[in-house]
Amino acid sequence: MYLLSMVCVVLFCVTYFVADVGDNWTTFLGLGASTVGLGVFLGLALLLIGAATIQWARKLMSDVEMVEMRHPARSSDEDREATLQALSSGAEDSGIARRPLIRNTLLASVGMLGVPAVVLLRDLGPTPGQAAEADYPGAGLEKTVWTPGMRVVRDVVGTPIRASDLEIGDLVNAQPEAIFPSEESGLPELEGAELLIAKSKAAVIVVRMEPDTIIPGEGRDNWSVDGIVCYSKICTHVGCPISLYERTTHHLLCPCHQSTFDLSDSGRVVFGPAGRHLPQLPLAVDEEGFLVAQSDFTEPVGPTYWERDHKDIGDQGEAEL
Known part of the structure; x- marks a missing residue:
């Protein structure tokens, strides 16, 4: 035996x-x-x-x-x-x-x-580091599927967002164009677990506010388009998706543990247990007037982990509301 x-x-x-x-x-x-x-x-x-x-x-x-x-x-x-x-x-x-x-x-x-x-x-x-070397786009914790020139599209339907269509106070739940590939875009089609991982990290919210209320962080002067800013939708506390927006204060509230972020001030935490600001996606517009990403996020999205590099957006002062 x-x-x-x-x-x-x-x-x-x-x-x-x-x-x-x-x-x-x-x-x-x-x-x-x-x-x-x-x-x-x-x-x-x-x-x-x-x-x-x-x-x-x-x-x-x-x-x-x-x-x-x-x-x-x-x-x-x-x-x-x-x-x-x-x-x-x-x-x-x-x-x-x-x-x-x-x-x-x-x-x-x-x-x-x-x-x-x-x-x-x-x-x-x-x-x-090992996960980032996987053979599919956006693998690992440090990167997402966002690439320079990739269009920002509406979640669920996948239609591109024209900058002129957004009004002051609007909030749009969005995804990268790679989540909804087409023959015209020529992007590879993601399926199964790869698709779910890509969506969970690359989800964003697009908000438009008065341009003079935005306090850009260091090196972020050209990250917005006519008052349109884009941030990760994943809370930096425990990774909950958030989109509860207060248009008068520009605060974004996470309903899980009440972490609150100021979208006019580089996504800074103003209340709650979150330890980091929301990562911001630099925006631009293409020749057809649609919103596109200038690059991937410059820092990992979601909750902090041991191997993550610390980045501080510095003291940006107070917005002039």
Whole structure:
């Protein structure tokens, strides 16, 4: 049984690497092969070790009842000697010294239970740097699918946004054109998990306000178009999507934990637990008058993580409302 337990551990590792997961997962009897295989083989490995140990005790060890009298907290010398004798007797009865094959397979099967724990450490990755090297656009935490010249389109419908169509106080939920590719754009089509990851990071809100109320951060003088600014829609606290906008104060409220950002002041946090300002997407207009991105976000969107570089927009003062 100990040998079978070792075989089950090996099959656990094989299943982990062979069975596909994700959108196109491997199935077994209509269930996820990875989930079924990992659970069955790890469970059998533990069960076989337990069953083998029980059989060892029942079949090979002597069946002698032992009585131990109650004793003080500190054992007497006689009790200690008796304990050592009992241990020696138990070791002799079990045959652990005379049956090296059983002993060694027991130790090996218990030791191999650490292999699944080591294999599962792989799920702690990839690191943000490794994820950024993936073979699809916007992979990793640091980048999104936004590229220079990419149009800003309305969410759900995918129609481009003309700067002249926005009025003071308007807020539009938007996405990059890459989420809604067409033959004219020539952009690659994203599907499955790649599409969901791209949408979750690249979602933005477009707001128009009076140009003289905007206080641009350092190096952001040309990031707006006639009072139109664009910010990440992902709250920097825990990643909630936000679009509750107060047009008179230019404040954007996250309904989850009430973090509030001033969109007229580089997305600065004015209230709540968020620790960073909202990342701003630099805007421009193309020759047809549609809003386009000048580049990707200059910093990672969403909540802070350990490997993220810190950027401070500095003290921009107060807006003249």
